[in-house]
Amino acid sequence: MDRLDAIRLFVRVVEKGSxxxxxxxxxxxxxxxSKQVAALEARLGAQLLQRTSRSMAVTELGQxxxxxxxxxxxxxxxxxxxxxxxxxxPSGLVRLSVAPVFGRLYVVPHLPAFFAAYPDISVEMAATxxxxxxxxxxxxxxxxxxxxxxxxxxxxxxxxxxxxxxATPVYFARHGVPQAxxxxxxxxxxxxxxxxxIRPWTYARGVTHHPQGPFRTSDAxxxxxxxxxxxxxxxxxxxxxxxxxxxxxxxxxxxxxxVETTPINAVYPSRRHLPIKTRLLIDFLATTLARDLAVPGxxxxxxxxxxx
Numbered sequence: 001m002d003r004l005d006a007i008r009l010f011v012r013v014v015e016k017g018s019x020x021x022x023x024x025x026x027x028x029x030x031x032x033x034s035k036q037v038a039a040l041e042a043r044l045g046a047q048l049l050q051r052t053s054r055s056m057a058v059t060e061l062g063q064x065x066x067x068x069x070x071x072x073x074x075x076x077x078x079x080x081x082x083x084x085x086x087x088x089x090p091s092g093l094v095r096l097s098v099a100p101v102f103g104r105l106y107v108v109p110h111l112p113a114f115f116a117a118y119p120d121i122s123v124e125m126a127a128t129x130x131x132x133x134x135x136x137x138x139x140x141x142x143x144x145x146x147x148x149x150x151x152x153x154x155x156x157x158x159x160x161x162x163x164x165x166x167a168t169p170v171y172f173a174r175h176g177v178p179q180a181x182x183x184x185x186x187x188x189x190x191x192x193x194x195x196x197x198i199r200p201w202t203y204a205r206g207v208t209h210h211p212q213g214p215f216r217t218s219d220a221x222x223x224x225x226x227x228x229x230x231x232x233x234x235x236x237x238x239x240x241x242x243x244x245x246x247x248x249x250x251x252x253x254x255x256x257x258x259v260e261t262t263p264i265n266a267v268y269p270s271r272r273h274l275p276i277k278t279r280l281l282i283d284f285l286a287t288t289l290a291r292d293l294a295v296p297g298x299x300x301x302x303x304x305x306x307x308x
Contacts, residue, residue, distance in 0.1 A: 158286050168249065
């Protein structure tokens, strides 16, 4: 293993928080990883990591070396990517974290076209609503919904999806169509829960409705199924039900009172050069979202984010 590989291994040990995890990723044994980092320390004449039988910590000097090493690794990766773009087709595995419903509706159906365009790129998709740690868990990219709180990540806005209030035509035929948010008090409202709290519905001019009804859920797929079973009215991001709105299976109401939006972002580690394989997947998703989230004739003003 050359010096650059040893530096890369040291960076991954710091980011993973353990020799064993970094060794597994590099495809070597834990003892070999420990020896490589020890050899790097000997060459630099400084202790970078404090090791005990149960824990590992980065020394103050080790943190300084890590910051410099990160820039070095990023710069070399950028050189490799630039050279690779000129000499070979984009290739490699992109590990993507995505919410289950979003992946099913907006990622998986388009993968055949993506693979046709880039046959040497493969995608591994983890479907989870949990906000995983991209660096620690070894992911290249995540698609996240709502406002972002992790400032250590770089985010690219893909789209802003308006919230819509919807139910089936069957439900409205049975119970009537609300003309204003205040009318919702007379309807069965499907609530979405977060930490056991039911999320309020927000409308223009500061109007808030607290939904009441026989069914509530924390899962968007279940909420969509409840709508299609005529259980009530729901208020949710348009992307979840855009196909059903386009087909007429669901009908939007209270559009003149709509105001709330939710951003859809591609998120990736901020201190990492963005590989061409990952950038291509982000560009592809931005393009397909622009088409998928447009619902002609139904007034969903979904805004697509910049592609740069």
